[in-house]
Amino acid sequence: MKKSLQEKYAPACRCFGCGAANPKGLRIKSYVRGGDLVAKFVPKKQHEAYAGMLSGGIIAALLDCHSNWAAAYCLMKRDGRRSPPTTVTAELHVEYRRPTPTGEPLELRARATESEGRRVYVKGELRAGSAGVTVTSWGVFEAVKERHAAFGALTGRPLAKGRSRKAARRAMRS
16 A cells, blocks of 8 residues: 555654654545645544544544644655655644534545645645535645744754754754
C-alpha cells in the first residue's frame, strides 16, 4: 500500500493531529487523489462532544492538520522540492453545518486553491457517510523560515532556541 504524506515525509512528527510518532494523537494519514488530499478518520468514543457526535475541537484539529498538509504538498510541487516545507496555520475558518456522527468512518478532503509566495489558500471539508458534508473550512497556511519555532517539526527535530542556521541546515540533511 502507498504511504501517506505523513509516513513518507514526517515519520518522526509528534503533532497531535497528524503526527505519526504521537501515540495519543489523531494520526491522520493524507493521500493525494487527483487535485485533492484525502484522509479517512475513524472517531473513537473519547473524541465525542456528546453521545454519538464528534467534538468541534477535534473537527477543527482534523481540518487544520489535513489542510496544512495540502498547503505543504502544494508548495513542494510548485517549487520542485523533494520534500515539503514546514508550514503553519495563519488563519483557519470552520463552518459547522450539522453535527458529525462518530459511529462511522469520516472522510477529510482538502484542496489548495491558490499559492502566493510562502502562503497557500486551502479549502477543506469533512464528510460523514450518512450525513454528507458536515463541516467546511478555508484557511491560509504559510511556509516558515529556519528561525521559526515550528521549523523542522516534520522531521521531529525542531530548531532549538539560539541554534544557528548552519546547524539547522546540517540537522535537516542528516
